[in-house]
Amino acid sequence: MTAVSTVRKARGSRLRVGDNLVPWLLPLLILGGWQIAAMVGLFPARMLPAPTSIVAAGYRLLGTGELQQNIWVSFWRAAVGFLIGGGIGFALGLANGLSNLSARMTDTTLQMIRNIPHLALIPLVILWFGIDEAAKLFLVAFGVFFPIYLNTFHGVRGVDPQLVEMGRIYGMNPARLFWRVIFPGALPSIFVGLRFALGIMWLTLIVAETIAASSGLGYMAMQAREFMRTDVVMLSILIYALLGKLADLCAGLLERLTLSWHPAFQGG
Amino acid sequence: MQEAPPVHPMADGIANRTSGTVGGTALSLRGLQKRFGETQAMRGVDLDIPSGQFVAVVGRSGSGKSTMLRLIAGLEVPDAGTIAFDGVRGERGGDLRMMFQEPRLLPWARVLANVEVGIRDADKLRAGALAGEVLREVGLESKQNEWPAALSGGQRQRVALARALVSRPRLLLLDEPLGALDALTRLSMQVLLTQAWSRLGFTAILVTHDVTEAVALADRVLIIEDGRIVQDVAVREARPRTRGSPTLATIENSILEELLTEEI
Numbered sequence: 146m147t148a149v150s151t152v153r154k155a156r157g158s159r160l161r162v163g164d165n166l167v168p169w170l171l172p173l174l175i176l177g178g179w180q181i182a183a184m185v186g187l188f189p190a191r192m193l194p195a196p197t198s199i200v201a202a203g204y205r206l207l208g209t210g211e212l213q214q215n216i217w218v219s220f221w222r223a224a225v226g227f228l229i230g231g232g233i234g235f236a237l238g239l240a241n242g243l244s245n246l247s248a249r250m251t252d253t254t255l256q257m258i259r260n261i262p263h264l265a266l267i268p269l270v271i272l273w274f275g276i277d278e279a280a281k282l283f284l285v286a287f288g289v290f291f292p293i294y295l296n297t298f299h300g301v302r303g304v305d306p307q308l309v310e311m312g313r314i315y316g317m318n319p320a321r322l323f324w325r326v327i328f329p330g331a332l333p334s335i336f337v338g339l340r341f342a343l344g345i346m347w348l349t350l351i352v353a354e355t356i357a358a359s360s361g362l363g364y365m366a367m368q369a370r371e372f373m374r375t376d377v378v379m380l381s382i383l384i385y386a387l388l389g390k391l392a393d394l395c396a397g398l399l400e401r402l403t404l405s406w407h408p409a410f411q412g413g
Numbered sequence: 414m415q416e417a418p419p420v421h422p423m424a425d426g427i428a429n430r431t432s433g434t435v436g437g438t439a440l441s442l443r444g445l446q447k448r449f450g451e452t453q454a455m456r457g458v459d460l461d462i463p464s465g466q467f468v469a470v471v472g473r474s475g476s477g478k479s480t481m482l483r484l485i486a487g488l489e490v491p492d493a494g495t496i497a498f499d500g501v502r503g504e505r506g507g508d509l510r511m512m513f514q515e516p517r518l519l520p521w522a523r524v525l526a527n528v529e530v531g532i533r534d535a536d537k538l539r540a541g542a543l544a545g546e547v548l549r550e551v552g553l554e555s556k557q558n559e560w561p562a563a564l565s566g567g568q569r570q571r572v573a574l575a576r577a578l579v580s581r582p583r584l585l586l587l588d589e590p591l592g593a594l595d596a597l598t599r600l601s602m603q604v605l606l607t608q609a610w611s612r613l614g615f616t617a618i619l620v621t622h623d624v625t626e627a628v629a630l631a632d633r634v635l636i637i638e639d640g641r642i643v644q645d646v647a648v649r650e651a652r653p654r655t656r657g658s659p660t661l662a663t664i665e666n667s668i669l670e671e672l673l674t675e676e677i
Contacts, residue, residue: 307513307515307517308517308519310488310517311511311513311517312530313488314486314487314488314509314510314511315510315530315531315576316533316534317530325519325522325530326519329519329521330521332521404521406520406521406522406523406560406562407520407521408562
């Protein structure tokens, strides 16, 4: 134990840098193997282009402004759809969590709708909205709604009733009871919903953009397929992965900021 | 019990009840009844508690002692009967505070903020100062910026006591607040509680299953059985009380005997 800790202390800073690199070792290794395999000609460039040619494609599309334009369009759709669906889900989750009357009126209906796979609505959505922005926003909002709704609902319902009782007897009015006791108590569960929703948000958007769009990353990939530009197809897939990771990082950061009281987030 | 009992600095005594005293609520219960489904938890309780008295309520599990406390607190509504506070029916106001068996601290609020929960609206401007002061009284001033999760069970219950005392209540209801603590922590909590009671002069009602504790702390011990008060025992021992003194031991034994006969 002591020997190990001395060694650790001696190489403290270098070790910490090394620790941060560990998660990236595997992706780098795969990337390297892929590059070599492509250069050796293990598979045709039409099927799987080398990483370098994907980077080159990205550089070329950045030059024409096409890439930024499409990323921006996709990001905007994701964000707006998320805000609409998440906002409604959050509000309904709170309402049904706090009020039995509200829950009895709406929960059964919502549970029925929840069982419809939202991507099955694509044909209907195209009939209703064409391939307009509204179609994509509707699908994203619809997909995002349920994880946020369910987790907010259960978060509010799961708040320790003993704490609520304490708040009442200590003279908290309903507003203060909500902000001091119920909302913070429901927050961990709300964050679980947020993370699920972020995943569904990208998934929905990719599918919607590949099927019914005239702009955006998914459209860019479909166009590239028409012209057998595998490098551009791969590029859009990689950008989706990066955007997904970015959204998750933001959620994680928010979680650490607001849940610092939680034992799971202490000392880390 | 053979060795010389350590002197227990229970209270500063009635003489010290001078400045800062806010007095206690006088309580009057009449014909109180409460039923939970098939169980009749309260069968017509009549009780008068004068201002500033320390009352302990003992009884076996399910005897109705907690129900009585929750009825007084307003957490349950009686099926019949009335509760008057200082002669006024049903007006609890902000003078009532309660401690539970669990500390019930907000895990997402630091210690100081948890104590501030107990502060009345009128004192909001001085909240930080008041909370800091009462934390000093319970000996936890250095912990004011900690999360409750970082405290021991005894420390959490001390924070809960600070939260109850910070508004200088006139009626303190205690629902087995020391029940989950280890023996030593329990003794030091008893000292804190008696000191606060002596200084502030509130009326205290302590529900407990520990007869020794009831006799050591209270002016009066009520035995509740099957939803009724079956005995009302005065404890006239002066404070500070000596643990295990002959008078207290006699009272404790008679109460235990009463509780044990009921069991048969």
